[in-house]
Amino acid sequence: MTSPSVTVPFVDLSLQHRPIETAINQAIQTVIQRGDFVLGEAVKSFETAFSQACGVNYGVGVASGTDAITLGLKACGIGHGDEVLVPANTFIATVIGVIHSGATPILVDCDPQTALIDLNRAAKAITPKTKAIVPVHLYGQMVSPRELLDFAQAYDILIFEDAAQAHLAERDGYRAGSVGKAAAFSFYPSKNLGAFGNGGMVVTSDEEIAQTVRTLRNYGAPSKYYHTEAGTNSRLDTIQAAILGVKLPHLQQWNQQRNQAAKTYDHLLESLGEKGIIPLENQSDLGHVYHLYVIQILETFPLTREAVQDYLKERGIQSGIHYPIPCHLQPAYKSLGYNLGDFPNAEKLCQTILSFPMYPGLNQQQIEEVVEQLALIK
Incomplete structure (x- = not known):
C-alpha cells in the first residue's frame, strides 16, 4: 500500500525561500566573489542587524545554538562548580550547552499549561552553588521577563536566555534576548529565522561578554596567533550569515x-x-x-x-x-x-x-x- 501524498506538510520552507530566491543567490555570489568565507563582511553585518532587532548592543555569530549556550555561559563567568537551573522539558541541547560550559545543570519542572519553566519550583532548587538560570523560551513563547527579573534579583543569580525558538518574540515589553545578561539563538534551518545549515549567535548588551565570546569562538585568540583563552573553533559561516541577512527583514x-x-x-x-x-x-x-x-x-x-x-x-x-x-x-x-x-x-x-x-x-x-x-x- 502506497503512502498518500502529503497535503499538509509539517514544515514547508520553500514558501519562505521562493519569493526571495534571487536575493539569496545574489548574497551568496557576493560572498563567493569576495572570498571572505570565514568571519567575513556578511557576518559582521548580520551580527549588527540581528542584535539590534533583539534590542541589544552586540551579537556574536557562532557555529550552532548549542555552542551559543556553551560559549555564552563561559563568557558570563559560569563554569566548574556552578549550578545552572534548566527546564526538564527542553531540547537536550540546552543541557549539553550547560555541561560543556563546565557547570552542572539542575533540572526544574514546568508549568503544565504553557510548558515553560516553573519559577516557583526553580526557587526550591536553588543552592549556594546556583549561579544562573537558563529560561527556555519554548515553542516561541517567552518566559515572563518581569517574573524572571524579579526571580533573579531575589536570589542574586544571572539570567542567560535560551531563545533558540523565539526569534523576535515579545512579552512584558521585552524582546527575546534582551532580558538577561546574554542569550543564545539557533539558526537551524527550521527555526523562525533559519540558515541553509547550522548556525547560532550570542546576543548581549555587555561589551566585555561580547568580546569574550568573539575570542572563545576563534581559538581563544583576540588577535591572530595570540591565544588568551582556552577557546574553540565555532564561527558562523559567512555564506550562512549572508543568507540570514536577506531573510531577517522578512x-x-x-x-x-x-x-x-x-x-x-x-x-x-x-x-x-x-x-x-x-x-x-x-x-x-x-x-x-x-x-x-x-x-x-x-x-x-x-x-x-x-x-x-x-x-x-x-x-x-x-x-x-x-x-x-x-x-x-x-x-x-x-x-x-x-x-x-x-x-x-x-x-x-x-x-x-x-x-x-x-x-x-x-x-x-x-x-x-x-x-x-x-x-x-x-
Missing part, C-alpha cells in the same frame, strides 16, 4: 503569519476541547512567535497520541513530538541523578503533546483540514 511578517495561523487553530479547536484536544496556553498574545504549535491529547480523547499521528499521516497530514523524552530520562544523562517521577509535569507533557504543522504560508484551508480530520475521530 522575519517579523513571517512571525505574524505564524501567530495568525495559531489563532486560527485555537478558534477551530475550541469545539474539540471537551473531547480532549487542548492547545498549550498563549500568555503573550501577539508576542508568541509559534516556532511550533503544540497541543495536548488528553486521556479522554478516543485515540492515543500515536494513533492520532498515524491517522493524520494516512490522510496526508504530518505532525511531530517536541519532545518525547524529558532530559532527566535520557540515557546519556543518568549521571545527573534524576529518576522517573521527579518532574511529573514534564513527564506528562512528553506523553501527551503533539505538534501540528506550523510555518509562514500555512493557509486556512490546510489548518481546517487538520482540525476537520481530528473532528471525525469517534
